[in-house]
Amino acid sequence: MVNAAGKFGPYSQPGPAQPAPVAAVRDAHLLPGRGQTGSELVRSRVALRVRLKSVSPGDRLPDAGVLAEELGISEITVRRALEGMCQDGLLDRRRGRAGGTFVAPDWDAVVALMHDTDTAAALDAFHLLLECGLVAHGTGEVPDGRLDGLRALVDEMDLSDDPARLRELETRFHLDLAEALGGAGIREFAADLLGRQCLVLPAPEPALVRARNRCHADLLTELRRGAMDPAVRAVKAHQHARPDASPT
Ligand SMILES: [Zn+2]
Incomplete structure (x- = not known):
C-alpha cells in the first residue's frame, strides 16, 4: 500500500532554493504606483520640492493652476490636495493681496508626525x-x-x-x-x-x-x-x- 505522504513527500520538505521574497513589499497595497491618487501625488511632489530646496518652509507655493499643469492633473484635484495639506498643518493658506498657499514654517516638525x-x-x-x-x-x-x-x-x-x-x-x-x-x-x-x-x-x-x-x-x-x-x-x-x- 502506497503511503500518500511517502509517495508525494511531506509538503514541508525543502524544495529547490528560491530567491527570498522582498519582505517589505509583500503587502501589495503598500506598493508604490498602486493607488497613488492625484492628491497623494501633490503631497509627494510638494515634499520633494521642499527636500530639493526649490521651496523652503515659509515660502509661497506656485499657484494651483501651475502645479496642475506640471503634474498633469486637474486644478480642482490640486486645490483639494492643498486644502488637505493645510488641514494637516503642512501648508498655510493666507488671504489678501500677498496671500496664497505657503509651506508651513514648522514643516519638518509636522512631517515628523507622519x-x-x-x-x-x-x-x-x-x-x-x-x-x-x-x-x-x-x-x-x-x-x-x-x-x-x-x-x-x-x-x-x-x-x-x-x-x-x-x-x-x-x-x-x-x-x-x-x-x-x-x-x-x-x-x-x-x-x-x-x-x-x-x-x-x-x-x-x-x-x-x-x-x-x-x-x-x-x-x-x-x-x-x-x-x-x-x-x-x-x-x-x-x-x-x-x-x-x-x-x-
Ligand atoms: Zn544615495
Whole structure:
C-alpha cells in the first residue's frame, strides 16, 4: 500500500532554493504606483520640492493652476490636495493681496508626525528594486559623459557640511541616476517614490549620507567600467550603509 505522504513527500520538505521574497513589499497595497491618487501625488511632489530646496518652509507655493499643469492633473484635484495639506498643518493658506498657499514654517516638525515605518520600508525596498533593475539594464550602455553630473554631485557631497544640502544632494543623486539610466519617464517614477519617502521616513543624517556617498562613488566607477555585478552590489550596499563612526 502506497503511503500518500511517502509517495508525494511531506509538503514541508525543502524544495529547490528560491530567491527570498522582498519582505517589505509583500503587502501589495503598500506598493508604490498602486493607488497613488492625484492628491497623494501633490503631497509627494510638494515634499520633494521642499527636500530639493526649490521651496523652503515659509515660502509661497506656485499657484494651483501651475502645479496642475506640471503634474498633469486637474486644478480642482490640486486645490483639494492643498486644502488637505493645510488641514494637516503642512501648508498655510493666507488671504489678501500677498496671500496664497505657503509651506508651513514648522514643516519638518509636522512631517515628523507622519513617519510610517511600514510604508517607508516598502518604498525603500521598491526603490532598491528599481535601481537594481536600472543598473543591470544600463551597465555598459551609458554613453560617455552621461555620468559626469552624478560624479559632480558625489564630489560636492564629500565636501559639504550642511545637513540640508547633503539631504538635497542625496535625493538629487537618485533622481539624476534614474534619468541617466532610464530616461525622463523613469525620473518621474523615481520622483514619486522619493517624494513619498520624504513624508514617511526621517531625513538621513549627514553621517549616513557620507557612508552612502561612498556607495554612490563605487556605483559610478563600476558603471563606467561596465561591470554589472559590482554595480548592482554597490546599489545594495547603499541600502545597508550605516552612518560613519567618525565625527561629523
Ligand atoms: Zn544615495
